[in-house]
Amino acid sequence: MEMDPMRELPMGLGLALCANQQAAACFERMSPEEQRQVVEGTHAIQSPAEMRAYVASLVR
Template identity: 40%
Template sequence: MDEQELPLGLGMALAQRPEAMERFALLPEAERQALIQGAHQVRSRQEMQAYVEKLLTDESAPS
């Protein structure tokens, strides 16, 4: 898998939270890539859901 490609688990977790998907789409490219890189370290569905939830609670992300 290409390192810049959206991991399946991240894509699925974002699809379940449309507001998180919208926020992810608004991020600058470098921040999106950093989140994708971090998602490669996630090992369970629950962890991925928490990872996406963090995107919604992160005050520095665009709203």
């Protein structure tokens, strides 16, 4: 089943992606499975600074 990013993104991830356009573009180019893995990777993040660093790591 394909992920609907607009409905399933955690709020913190969505905000961090909005603030980092390069990372947002990378996320948009990912397959649904890759996007799901990124979302799963957010579950242990506990601060906005950690989320920003995680999102910045998406830029390849």
